[in-house]
Amino acid sequence: MLTKHAKLMEFFSIAGEITGRKKLQKMIYILKKCRLPFEEKFEYHFYGPYSEELTLRVEELCNLGFLEELKEEKSSYFQYHYSITGDGEAFLQQFASHLPGLEEKVNLLNEQSSRFLELVATIMYFDELPKSEVAEKIHKVKSKQNYSEEEIEQAWDFIHLLAGKASN
Template structure:
């Protein structure tokens, strides 16, 4: 639990503010697909990859006062509280084996700034790739699952590929078959 909370607190801090539950889910899934060690299990749901475990962890952290959840209309936003900052600083100061690998702030910002429907399609594409679908199969399956997002298809495929090629993958990408083996 501490490992997961450390990762989530770090993520929220780097993002500054995350607008939307769907965006938070997709952000964690995309990072996980790139090899970052987020332990939550995802399955496919209405808006793409979804983790009830992640939702529960975030709710618990909100209840504990580590993450602030605010609502503007139908959109929930998440940011780090003062107590969350203190806990994160404490975790960062301890030399524990569960320290978070360096999440690139540029990557977090790049993902968090994307449109949530676009992230829905990108995470669905990555989910299909992680399930073993290849090239045209991914496109055909994504079109079938997300026909309303077809306008994003080319851009989403290009962006998912670019993310993997930007060496955003952690130093040991063994946790994700989608990360290319590179020398960092």
């Protein structure tokens, strides 16, 4: 039952707390690109890969009482915090899918900023382009974020690090 929800619950159980919807979106997208079997469909939106399906599924998990959502008012926007509840843990005990390799990657991703994960996710989104063209594309589609060459290089290193962990 609810196998797609169960995979997300496993993610939240490992992560402890996720701060920010943008961060959540990018983390799941990156994990999916690392061949972890998340099934949410992503499309490119103004701020990089985004999944409406993921947004609604998380809303469902909150409405079911499996996740707790805390809303924090910032100067010009709201920030959301997510953590698993007791009912969520109980659900997971019955329906966990035990995704191998998930824990290490989730911990690694959760340490990064949402700005950096946005860059990593966007580079991964353009994986059909030759590496030499990716930086140019990033500057075009994300001109407002003003990513430096150094940040782009760090993102590539991070992607290689994730790929190394995938093959371990």
